[in-house]
Amino acid sequence: MPQHTPDLPPELRPLTEMPLIKRLLARFFGYSLTRLHAQHRASWLHGQADGFRSGHSAGVDYGYKEGKLEGLEEGRQVLLIRDSRSTEHRPPQVDDLLFDDWRLPLSAELKKRMKADVARLLPAHAQPSAAQWKMIFSDTPSTSVIAGAGAGKSTTLVMRILLLNHYLGFELNSMTVVTFTRESRKDFINKLIELFSLWGPAPSLKEARELVRTFHSRILPMVRSLPGFERLQAFENLSFQAQDSDAEADSNPFDLRINDAQRQQLNACYHRLHGSDERFRELIKPLSRHALQLRELERDHPDVQKRIGVTELAAKRDEELCDLIEDLWFRAGAWPIKGIEPSRQSFDINGSRFQCHGYIPSLDAWVVLGFDPRENPQVSRPNAKLTVRAEWAVKRTLFQAFCRKPLIWLDSYESSKRVLASLAGDASAGPGFDYKVKGELVSAPLLDCFVAAAGFIENLGLDVPNAVSQMSFAKDDPDRFFFEALSLYWRALEDHLLDQKPPMMTYNRMFALFSEHSPENLKLLSDDLLRPLSHLMIDEFQDVSPQIVSWIRASLTEIRSRGPAMHVGRGAQRSSLLCVGDDWQSIYGWRGSSPSYFMEFNKEFPSPSTTKVMLSDNYRSHQHIIDAAEHIVRAAPAIAGKKAKAAGESKDLLPVNVLDRDDQAMAQRLMEHYRKGDSILMLYRKSSDKVLIEQHIQSVVNVDSSLPYPARRLKQLTYHSAKGLQADAVFLLGDCQHLTSSPYKNQVYRMAGLGKAGDSEAYDNAQKDEILRLAYVGITRAVSHCYWYVDGQDNQAANLPKASDRIGKGKAFFADHRQGKVSA
Structure with a gap:
């Protein structure tokens, strides 16, 4: 504390200036007089001054300490008050989760009871593994199941439904299981009825069909519930004569073929637009010239x-x-x-x-x-x-x-008739010429090209006219005219279809009506229409498209917003999502599907809690088949930690044989396996290859085709069509190669937010990964034997990436017999 002279009364100030000796004598003299009860004025004044000074000093010291403590305490109280209050305005946080924070009521006793029932009713080889039980007993609102090839996911998914229905009392009409193809749907329905029958009365075929659906068959009733759309037809289903909901459920989302009924509508719209829109007519001219050149x-x-x-x-x-x-x-x-x-x-x-x-x-x-x-x-x-x-x-x-x-080469008298119709402006039968969009492998009728391009754009969750308006092309690029014409045509087609009696609509437009872009439309739906989506289980989730993802998220958001009132009096409460898939088997990117939604499941489907399950056991193939397939695909981005291991009955370890293309030798080996009683898959990349190989195996084809379908041991399919199937011996004909670059798909891919930031060739790079996944799918169809016949080098494709580039040298799981290659 700083020292200073206190302020004395005026009469005492001169005394402070006396010499020290005199002050001491005065004090002593004053002290003596005090003892005698007498007073000496000067001494008294000296004492008074000295006392004042010492008293003031002590008082200041005491007051400073006391005041400081009191001030600190008061200051601390003020600061605490100020710290607990923020001067910044902060609104409440937004709850963007798709689910309530809840758990399935799975007690230890219930789990024990179900496990005991499974042990009693199913054979030893069908008992679930620890990972499969984790999937069955997942109690969180969302669950992602990474299930590699041959992981037994379908049976496990049926047991999950058994848990919800039989043990927890969830109504079957509160669930939907989604499969992608009619074959997988049929197999799943049969498996469901068969397994449930072991526990008691099984669902009827009708009930099972209501439960196991395609996305398409779920969206159609939603649109038909809107006023004026009760008899709405899906454009993709126009070939079906009977308006059977089950037939509609079996529509194949990956079938791009246009039938006569659909073409009739496409041509009628073209004729009307060509006659009424001058700009459309002007756009067709350069397309016609380019196509005919x-x-x-x-x-x-x-x-x-x-x-x-x-x-x-x-x-x-x-x-x-x-x-x-x-x-x-x-x-x-x-x-x-x-x-x-x-x-x-x-x-x-x-x-x-x-x-x-x-x-x-x-x-x-x-x-x-x-x-x-x-x-x-x-x-x-x-x-x-x-x-x-x-x-x-x-x-x-x-x-x-x-x-x-500019030169038009007329190859035939028939082609001249199409040119004549085009020149005469006769659009009643459509444009009458083929076109090839840059990046596509083959040309196709112009309207088929329109449908394919629009389908790709819409599968990515984009509106066709809006997407076209954001594209850019070189001034002399005919695709510039193609996409402007597409923009005009697609809007006209949607209006044309709605004008029909009964009205028609494409499935993509249906999904868009109930996507995140139009949440108000979902509020028009009844509880009964939304309830089957409450507990949604999706198989082959890696093949889902952005359009479907948006519809799923919008539906789950609406279900949650309706709250408990939606489930009053029912066993099934709230909502959940369980997705099963394998990002290594995502092979439909050319249609707009993307594995990214599965790979980033937690981000795409925000939930209070998520269970992640990895089904690593492969009950189909031996370890060499697994390792060879994984070696090919491992260069593609994937969910971390994947490594399958052979499970179940042990098999001989045979390498994947890689051979030069030799149709005669392939046919001989195929017939040997057929004679031994093996089941066989012959997979090809080009339909022309199927014709070529059939010339050499006609005797086997004739014998096998005479048998009932379930008894046939030879199936000839494309790589894409074989997913989900298996055979003792698999013959792969042709390489998996990325052959073209697609400027327009690269553009719309970026618009949809797919691919890496700043990647100008996002779609092309995704396709380079997809060819590896396609080879993985082909190899993993094999139970014991796999033969891969690779074509010789094509000069035009020599430098383009292909799956066979990834064949490992010196690996026990590959035996490379090609000329110039060293066998493992």
Whole structure:
């Protein structure tokens, strides 16, 4: 504490200035007088001054200490009050969870009782593993089950339903089990009835069909509940004659084929739009010209290199060739064609002059007539060594490589009729020409291309016109006109379908009506329509699309918002979600599906608590099959910690045999397995490969096809169609290769938020991962034997990624017998 001289009364101040000796004498003298009860004024004043000074000093010291303690206490109280109050405004947090915080009422006694029943009623080999019991007894609102190939997930899922219904009293109509294909749905229904019958009365076939559904069959009743849509038809189901809900439930979401009933509606809409919208008509012209133009060939293409040496000789005979072909067309009544000016024009092709047959002013394109395949292939010019057909093939190849003018090559009399209809503006039968969007493998009728592109965009949860408005293309890119035309056409088609009696709608539009973008529509639904989604179990969840995910989240949000009143008087309360899948088996990205929703399950389906189950046991294949498949796919992003192990009956460890493509050798080996009594899957990538191999195994095909379907031991399927199946011996024909880049899919993929941030080729990169997963699916169909016949190197695809690049060298689970490869 700082020292200072206190303020004295005026009469005492001079005394403080006296010398120290005098002050001491004064004090002593004053003390003596005090003892005598007398007073000496000067001494008294000195004492008074000294006392004042010492008393003041003590008082200040005491007061400072007391005041400081009191001030600190008061200050502490003020600070505490201030700390407990925030001057910042903070609103309440938003509860964006899809579920209430609840648990299934699973007591230890109930679990013990169910386990005892399972041990008593099921054989030893069918007893669940510890991981499977974890899935069955999951008590959290959400559950994700990572189930690899052959993990026995279907049986475990049936036992989960048994727990909810038989042991907890949940009504079957409070649940939905979703499968993706009619085959898997049928198998699951049979398994459900069979297992339930061991515990007592099994559900009827009708009840089982109500429980086991597709997403499509759940959304359709929702839309039909809206006023005016009671008889609504799904566009995808127009081929079904009977309005049977079970038939609708069996519709295949991955079937892109357009039937006659659907095409009739597509053509009618096209005809109306083409006649009423000038901009649409203008867009069709460049598409028509581009589609009809002769496809270009690279100059280093083998066909070009083989024929380039006869360019000069071909040019010398070209005028006679033109005359002869023109005569054939004239005799067939296919020439001249209205709208095409018969006008010979010379072209410089690799330094030589060739001729065409006509010109189309409306398309600004030249026309060359081809050799119709129905004509006699042996027709030839007088004294010519080659047939007309061969000469025409040489000319066509040279034009493909060296002609850069807009050129339409009419291959047949039939194709001329389509051109004639297009030029005449006759849109009643549709556009009449094929188109190929960049990134697609093959061309298809224009309206089929519209349906495929719109389906992909909508599967990603996007609106077609809005998505198109955000795309960008080079000025001379015909896809620019394609997507603008698609935007106009798709909106017109949706209106056209709704105008029909009864009204029609695509499934994608139905899901969009009840997605997170339109939550108010869900409030129009009755409790009875929403209740089956209360406890939702989804198989093959890795194949779900963004569109479906949005509908699931919106439905669960609405169910939760209705609260306990929705479940009064029922055994089933609240809601839950259980998803089973394998991100390594996600192979439908080309349709808009993505494994990311499964891989990031907790983020995509926020829940108070989630159970994660890893089913690692493989009850189908031996360890070499498992290890080979996992070695291929491990380069793709995946859920961490996956490693399957062979379970059940032990089998001989045989490597996956990798061989050069040899159809004859493959057929012989296939027939050997068939004679031994093995079940066989022959999987192919191209339908043309199936035709080729059937020539060598016709005897087996004839015998096997005469048997009832369940007894057949040979199945020939694409890689994609084989998912869920298994066989003793699997023959894989062809590699899994990423062949094209899709500019438009890359753009809409980014719009949908898929792929890595900043990745301009998000879709293409996702497809490079998907080819590895496709090979994984193929290999893991095998129980004991797997043979993989890989095609030789294609010059055009040599540098493109393929699954066989991942075949391990020196690995016991691979035996690489290809020429130039070292066998493991």
